[in-house]
Each structure stands twice: as C-alpha cells, then as structure tokens.
Amino acid sequence: MPSADAAPAPARASRRAGGRRPRASARSGTVGGSRRADTLAGYAFLAPSLVGVGGFLLLPVGIVAGISLFRWDLVSPARWTGPSNYQSILTDPAFGRSLAVTAFFVLLVIPLQTALGLAAALLLDQRLPGSTWFRAILVLPWISAPLALGVVWRWLFDPSDGAINQLLGHRVEWLTSPTLALPSVAAVTVWTNVGYVALFFLAGLAGIPPQYAEAARIDGAGPWQRLRRITLPLLRPTTFFVLATGVISSFQVFDTVYAMTRGGPAGRTEVVAYAIYREAFVDFRMGRAAAMSVVLFLLLITVTIAQQSWFRRRTTYEMG
Amino acid sequence: MRRAVLTYLALGIGAILILAPYLMSVQTSVKTPRQFAQQPPLAPPRPPTGANYAELVVGGHTLIPPLVVTVQVVVVVVIGQLTCSVLAAYAFARLDFPGRDAIFWVYLATLMVPVAAVLVPRFVLLSETGLSNTFWGIVLPSMFGSPYAIFLLRQFFRAVPQELLDAARIDGAGHPGVLRHVILPLSRPILATLLIITAVTHWNDFLWPLVITSGARWQVLTVAVAGLQSQYQGNWTLVMAATTLATMPLLVLFVLFQKHIVRSITITGMK
Numbered sequence: 049m050p051s052a053d054a055a056p057a058p059a060r061a062s063r064r065a066g067g068r069r070p071r072a073s074a075r076s077g078t079v080g081g082s083r084r085a086d087t088l089a090g091y092a093f094l095a096p097s098l099v100g101v102g103g104f105l106l107l108p109v110g111i112v113a114g115i116s117l118f119r120w121d122l123v124s125p126a127r128w129t130g131p132s133n134y135q136s137i138l139t140d141p142a143f144g145r146s147l148a149v150t151a152f153f154v155l156l157v158i159p160l161q162t163a164l165g166l167a168a169a170l171l172l173d174q175r176l177p178g179s180t181w182f183r184a185i186l187v188l189p190w191i192s193a194p195l196a197l198g199v200v201w202r203w204l205f206d207p208s209d210g211a212i213n214q215l216l217g218h219r220v221e222w223l224t225s226p227t228l229a230l231p232s233v234a235a236v237t238v239w240t241n242v243g244y245v246a247l248f249f250l251a252g253l254a255g256i257p258p259q260y261a262e263a264a265r266i267d268g269a270g271p272w273q274r275l276r277r278i279t280l281p282l283l284r285p286t287t288f289f290v291l292a293t294g295v296i297s298s299f300q301v302f303d304t305v306y307a308m309t310r311g312g313p314a315g316r317t318e319v320v321a322y323a324i325y326r327e328a329f330v331d332f333r334m335g336r337a338a339a340m341s342v343v344l345f346l347l348l349i350t351v352t353i354a355q356q357s358w359f360r361r362r363t364t365y366e367m368g
Numbered sequence: 369m370r371r372a373v374l375t376y377l378a379l380g381i382g383a384i385l386i387l388a389p390y391l392m393s394v395q396t397s398v399k400t401p402r403q404f405a406q407q408p409p410l411a412p413p414r415p416p417t418g419a420n421y422a423e424l425v426v427g428g429h430t431l432i433p434p435l436v437v438t439v440q441v442v443v444v445v446v447i448g449q450l451t452c453s454v455l456a457a458y459a460f461a462r463l464d465f466p467g468r469d470a471i472f473w474v475y476l477a478t479l480m481v482p483v484a485a486v487l488v489p490r491f492v493l494l495s496e497t498g499l500s501n502t503f504w505g506i507v508l509p510s511m512f513g514s515p516y517a518i519f520l521l522r523q524f525f526r527a528v529p530q531e532l533l534d535a536a537r538i539d540g541a542g543h544p545g546v547l548r549h550v551i552l553p554l555s556r557p558i559l560a561t562l563l564i565i566t567a568v569t570h571w572n573d574f575l576w577p578l579v580i581t582s583g584a585r586w587q588v589l590t591v592a593v594a595g596l597q598s599q600y601q602g603n604w605t606l607v608m609a610a611t612t613l614a615t616m617p618l619l620v621l622f623v624l625f626q627k628h629i630v631r632s633i634t635i636t637g638m639k
Contacts, residue, residue, distance in 0.1 A: 083464075089543050090465035097456035097475075100512025105478040108489035115488065122495075168382060171375050182379045184626045185386050191618050191629065193572035195590040196611040199597050200393045203604045211392050211409045243386070244633065251634045300484040303574045307594065321484040321575075328488050329579055337488050345485040352480060 115338035133339040146323040156234035157298045165245025173253045186243030198307025201236045226316045252286030288359045397609035404605050420609035434592035445570045448511030457521030458547050475515040505580040524558045561632040589614045
C-alpha cells in the first residue's frame, strides 16, 4: 500500500476547492440537522468500514502479537510459551537467511526498476507518434496476475524445455543454481514493474513546466546536465512515491516466488512472506509464523519511517 | 531525427522484451505435448492445436468453475468495497461528529499494515468462525472498504462545492439523498478508477485465496493455475494454455479501456 501523502491527483483537487481542511466540512452537516443527528449519521455511515478496518486490519495486528506468544499447530490446544518463539526465530539461521534473501531481493529490484522505469518515462515523454502504444505494452505485466506470469517465466527459465536456454544455445540452471535463482526471480519482478514505475515518472514529468529546461538550455546546459540539475530534483516527490511503494511491495513478494522456485534451492529464494506462509500453512507452526509476521511488520514500519525522514530532509511537498 | 530513431529503437526493444513471454506462452499453448517434446521450445507449432484449450474448457481439467468463483469474488468485493468506502468517505468529508478526526487517523495508520503480516491472524479469525474454505472466507477481509479507497474518495468528496450540498439540503434531501444525487454523480471518474483497480487486484489475488480455501469447490483461477502447474510438472503446453486463459480477460479489458486504466493506475498508485 502506498503512503498517503503522495497521491497526486486528488491532492490537486482538494487544493482547487480552497485549501487544506476547509472549514466548510464543519458547517456542512448543520444545514437542517442537529449535531446529534449528525453524530448518529456519521457513525452509521462509518459502521461497515469500522467492521472492515477494525475486524480485518486492527484486530489481526493484536491477534498476531498474541499468537506469537503461543506454541500452536492448529490441531492440539495452543500452549503459552512467552517470548520463546522470538528467541527461536531470531536464532534460527533459516530465518536469518530469509531476512537476508529479502533484503538482497529488494536491493536488486528497487534500483533496477526505478532506473529502467525512469529511462522508459524519459523516452515516452518525447511524445513521438505511437508513444501511447508503447506505454500500453509496458504496462501489460502490471495488470496480469503475478502468479500466472511467474508460471510463464518458470517455463521460460526451464533448463531443458525453456525458451531462454534455447536462445542462448547452452544449458544454464537458472532456478536451481544457488547463485542465479534469486537474481532470476528479481529480474522477473523488475520486468513486471518497469511499466508501472514509468507511468508515475511520466505523470511527474508532465507536471514540470517546460520553461525550466528551456531556460537551462539557453544558458548552455546539455541534455545530461538538464536531466541531473533540473528534471531529477523536480521529480523528487515522484521518486519518493515510487521508492516507498516499491520497497513496501517488494518486501512482501510472494506470488512470483511461489510460482518460480517455492523458496528453493535450499532456501536461497525464501523471502520473508514465503517463510511465513511455509511456517504457518505447510509446517503448521502458527506461533513461529506469527512471530515472523510481527518482525516483518516492525521492519516495514522502520523502513517506511526511515525513508520518509530521509526524503523529508531533502524535499518539501504538499500533504494531501 | 537521429534522436527519434534511437528512441524508437529503445522503445521497440523494450516492447519486444515485454511482449515476447506472452507470445511464446501462447505459441506453446497451441502445441501438442508430442510436438513440444520433439521440437525445440521455440519451434512454431505445425499444425497448431486447440486441444489444450478444449481440455481446460470442456475437458477433465476445466477452468470454468474457478472462473465462475473468481467472477463472483470480484463482483462481491468490488460492490462491497466501493459501497462501504463511499459511505465512510462521505462521513469523513462532509459530516461533523466527535471522534471523526481520531478515527480518520487510525484509518490512515492502517495503511502501514502489510498484508503478509496479517495473513496468519486473518486465517485464524476466519477458520475459528468456521469460514475457512467458504466463499465468505475469501471475500470478507476486503469487502468492507479499504482505507486507501476511503482516503482517495474523501479527497474528491471534499472538493464538491458546499453550495450544491446546501441547495440539496434546503430542498429536503437527507444525507443519503445528498450522497446519491449530488456527490456520486460528480465523482464518477474516481469511482470508475477505484472500480478498475479493485477488480484487477482481486482478479489477480493469489495468496489469500490459496490460504483460506482448499480443494476444488472454492478454487479461484490463480489457485487453479498454480495447482495445474504443480500437478502437471513438465506438461507445459497445458499449463501455458491455463496461464493464457487466466490473463486473457484482463488483457482484453485493458485493450478496450487502455487510456482509462493507465490513468487509474497513476491516480491511485494501487496494485
């Protein structure tokens, strides 16, 4: 899920309506209705979403923290064990490796998809005839099920029946080699995301007034200089959005791993989301899976806050 | 001129890299297992066969039941999520009541909750209430509105001029009337956007249906495709026909509504 303060279009809409937090909303309900009626109506309108947010987001956060303190296999009664699940996973080399695999995956995917997405956006932004078609083609993987695409790539990477080794002309064990498996999964993720990232950079580029680049050109700046000194700094809010959403989603990658490697070979592609799934629904160790979920949650919060403060020091942008 | 040529060249290479996996999987899906085994993977099928598709539509491995379940899931989630999100967004944007801002901040905070981290507790919650391996087990977690949709809708609802609402109230409309006759007609673009994004997300969803269902009765398309893959390892012609069938409806939709879908992605930033 993307962070709230970077949503581009609606923020503009509310600004047009007359600035932040319009007082209008305080007046609105009182036309012909009492304050108590408004309160009643307010909670009535909120009721269904309170069930959703309370029951399926907030309550689960509490439950997962609770389960993490028990030993439980879903069949026999749960047994209180205190923090021992945390001790167990944090000293387990498999979970340590899983965290390392996830970090490595994120580090492979994010720079590549951001750079390629930006490059694609700069090409599309020249608005040559037919650009719309290229844009549409680039976005195709984004609207296809990651699971189905993962299965397709599982075939393409197949050592003997796959298309890639036929094109190369020799046999490479892409998904069973301990060194190549994770980069292969990362490559597929980048392939899926590039068009999506490009769309956001395109929207960002469209918001930069052309006069800036024009003025720089008159002052004698070359294309590379204009990109570095003008375009990239002005794209910073977009870059933040793309990085923040990209990091959060690649930290939770699952479908592609499930389809391509099932975490193998020997755990070399077992990202955290897959480890949680295996622990809970293959090995039925709910307590350990819950403890891993809590660790993932804390990790993502830390990463999000770190990213935000890092960018906030360098940029100012409008809050929605 | 030279620059245009280079741009087209780069875009062309990108387009080929994106399209090639789709085209190659379609090509494999119209081969017989014999053709596939005897020729190199990229050899064209001579003659092409529809046998794999027939097997997946009317044969023993029919994907029609999973397709029906998937469509039901998408329809129920889209209607539920949009309705509940619209109601909540109206309350946040246009009503004044104690606790409103506090609740709104709690909703925003839940944007930080990663789906992978609530997988286990959601499963426990629904299986303890007897809803695992049921239709409601699949749809309940997402049909009561999403904080992000609420956030986006609230932005749009706040931009509706107050005079329009006052006029409707003076004419005697209550809150439901104002919402239906004033706000919703003005919010069509954002509603269409959310509809598209929600439908795509839940058509493609895999992890939750995988966890909460077992067996054939409530299998969705993605789970069925994954099942075929593990059951028929090496029978790539059948599996490629299945992935083609599973992705085709959205690709057709995409070609038809390309412009709108592209805009929707940038507006919401959702997947």
